[in-house]
Ligand SMILES: [Zn+2]
């Protein structure tokens with residue numbers, strides 16, 4: 719996530735990188751950068767803790783990707 723503040727002349731005044739930490743790692747008193755957020759509970763997750771699901775949108779041929787944590791992962795049928 720990048721936040722930048724620009725002056726009225728467009729000059730870059732400040733640039734701050736906000737790095738989210740993995741929620742599951744944080745619970746274990748560890749720190750790891752998060753790469754995604756759970757679609758259900760909003761927990762920030764690293765690659766080790768996210769589950770990627772692809773679902774078809776009904777009545778279309780489109781797919782959408784959803785990221786879940788291990789707790790919110792939908793049960794596989
Ligand atoms: Zn993690």
Ligand SMILES: [Zn+2]
Nearest residue numbers: 756759787790
């Ligand atoms: Zn979740």
